[in-house]
């Protein structure tokens with residue numbers, strides 16, 4: 389049995405989300421985040437990855453990125469929350485969505501999109517309604533080095 393199912397989202401009123409089909413323990417790998425592996429050169433040059441659109445791009449390493457904006461990537465439906473219960477985690481070229489808290493059956497699965505804070509952050513309002521919601525999809529501080537605005541950062545072996 390899958391640990392998740394797709395349903396209309398509570399966070400994104402016009403979109404879908406993933407929900408836990410049963411209680412999930414912290415540390416459980418829930419779903420594989422999949423997509424097309426592309427070179428960083430391609431993601432830097434292709435207008436498809438323009439910063440003005442929300443993108444599903446992960447930096448895998450110095451050479452490769454993953455474009456998760458494909459219909460067969462169910463994990464792309466996971467919404468951002470300021471108090472997320474899941475996070476992206478991975479080794480090599482594989483990315484997992486892993487529970488970072490104990491999750492109750494029926495809860496919506498959420499991640500931290502990890503967009504960097506910059507002057508354009510207002511284009512991605514956050515509607516997660518959690519107590520500590522900052523109103524926009526940004527992470528606290530710029531802890532990570534990213535070479536492109538709004539690219540989701542991802543550290544292998546973190």
Ligand SMILES: [Zn+2]
Pocket residue numbers: 469470471514515516517518520521522523524
């Ligand atoms: Zn929020």
